[in-house]
Amino acid sequence: MPEGPSIIILKEKLKPFKGKKVLDANGYAKGFDAGMLIGKTLKDIKTWGKHTLLVFPKFAVRVHMMLFGSYYINSSPKKNASLHMQFANGEVNFSISSIKLIEEPLDDVYDWPADIMSKKWDTQKAITKLKAKPKMMICDALLDQKIFSGSGNIIKNESLFRARLHPESIIGQIPEKKLEDLIQEVLNFSQDFLKWRKINQLTRHLEAHEKNFCPRDNIALHKTDTGKTKRHSYYCEKCQELID
DNA sequence: TAAGTTGTTCGGGG
DNA sequence: CCCCCGAACAACTT
Numbered sequence: 008m009p010e011g012p013s014i015i016i017l018k019e020k021l022k023p024f025k026g027k028k029v030l031d032a033n034g035y036a037k038g039f040d041a042g043m044l045i046g047k048t049l050k051d052i053k054t055w056g057k058h059t060l061l062v063f064p065k066f067a068v069r070v071h072m073m074l075f076g077s078y079y080i081n082s083s084p085k086k087n088a089s090l091h092m093q094f095a096n097g098e099v100n101f102s103i104s105s106i107k108l109i110e111e112p113l114d115d116v117y118d119w120p121a122d123i124m125s126k127k128w129d130t131q132k133a134i135t136k137l138k139a140k141p142k143m144m145i146c147d148a149l150l151d152q153k154i155f156s157g158s159g160n161i162i163k164n165e166s167l168f169r170a171r172l173h174p175e176s177i178i179g180q181i182p183e184k185k186l187e188d189l190i191q192e193v194l195n196f197s198q199d200f201l202k203w204r205k206i207n208q209l210t211r212h213l214e215a216h217e218k219n220f221c222p223r224d225n226i227a228l229h230k231t232d233t234g235k236t237k238r239h240s241y242y243c244e245k246c247q248e249l250i251d
Numbered sequence: 252t253a254a255g256t257t258g259t260t261c262g263g264g265g
Numbered sequence: 266c267c268c269c270c271g272a273a274c275a276a277c278t279t
Contacts, residue, residue, distance in 0.1 A: 010257045057258080074258040075276055086276060103275040105259075150258090159257045200257095209257095216257090235269080238258090 009072040011124040011157020012201035014054045020080050021052045021059075027094045034090035036106035041090055043108075044068070049094075054124065055117045056156030060109070069107040076103035121156045123197050130190050137186055141179025145189070147234040148178060155193060160238045161216045162200065166192040167242060168215035173249035174233045174240040180250050215241040 032044040044063070051062040061068040070090065072078070079088075084102040092099045109116060120129035136154045148154055149163040158166075167174050169192040172185065181189075203209040214222050221228050221243035233240040 013257070071259080072257090073275075074256065075274090076258090077276080084276075089275085102277095105274095152259090161257050239256095 009057050009074070009076060010159035010162055010200065011054075011056050011122070012197055012204055014057055014059055014157070015124050015201055016204060017059055017078055018052050018054050020078075021061075021099065023096060024049050024092075024094050024099060025052060026050070027096060029092050030095060031093040032091060033088075034101075034106065035087050036089040036104065039068075039090070039106040039108060041092075041106075044092060053113065055119065055122050056124070056152055057159070058117075060113065062113075065110075067109040067113055069105075069109050070101050071105040071107075072101065073103055073105060076101065078102070078104075118153070118156070121153060123155055123157045123162075123193055124201075128194065130187065133190055134183065134186055137178050141177070143178050144174065144234040145172060145176045145178055145181065146174035146238075146240055147236050149193070150234075150236045150238065157197070158193060161213070162193060162197060163238070164216040164241050165196045165200075165213060167240075167247060169196060171247050173244075173247045174242055176248070176250040185250070215243070217241065221246060 026048065028046065028048045029044045032041040034041045047063045049061055050064060053060040053062055057071055059070040061070065079100040081097045084100055086102065088100040088102055089104040090101045090106050119125055119127045120132050122128060133154055137148055140148065146163060149158050149166065166189060170189040172189055199212065200209060203212045215228060218228055218241060220226065224243055224245045226243065226245060228241045228243055230239060230241050232238060
């Protein structure tokens with residue numbers, strides 16, 4: 008479930024619980040005592056990339072669904088819930104999620120302009136962060152949450168395909184204009200991801216991720232683990248330029 | 252049935 | 266002290 012656009016959808020689905028009191032709470036997530044939520048009122052729901060932030064009066068709870076996690080609203084996971092919250096008007100469950108208490112002000116903890124789903128996104132800041140890592144492969148940068156918060160493997164592969172850039176390109180060698188183009192593709196694709204995910208049509212619209220053939224050249228796509236992150240990259244050697 | 256998956260953190264070794 | 270790497274974690278689908 009967990010790339011940025013999916014978290015925006017989750018935020019919408021949590022709206023009915025805004026302003027509601029937690030009647031019961033439990034869960035097996037380690038390092039977090041769900042019982043502390045009982046009797047507290049959920050004031051707001053914020054997001055930062057893949058983080059879902061349940062805002063209570065004096066603290067916030069950070070939910071991160073990692074790689075396999077998911078959520079169940081007014082239904083239950085087949086197995087255990089990392090966090091279960093019961094409200095008068097329904098229940099919220101997270102499975103395989105990291106749950107963490109945040110007691111500091113959120114503005115001190117989060118770099119909002121780094122969130123690819125946020126109106127506060129700042130392209131210039133992203134460019135500056137990229138330039139600070141000239142030897143990094145661009146595929147790794149696209150998974151770096153400090154630079155592209157909310158981006159995951161799907162957004163990485165699709166944005167690189169759209170920008171016609173090879174995943175193993177070295178940041179310091181890529182012209183700034185090309186970096187700007189890539190960032191624009193990240194933003195565009197993330198909005199498309201959100202739109203398609205809402206109507207359950209994401210997979211059919213993907214052009215590179217988990218595909219066998221390049222839709223532009225109709226030749227086989229490479230499927231290789233790339234970069235330090237060693238995640239699957241799908242790319243076309245013909246139309247995605249390697250800049251190194 | 253076994254493998255694959257939209258991810259991150261931790262600790263050890265060099 | 267920094268970087269690199271593997272392990273660990275968990276549920277569900279095909």
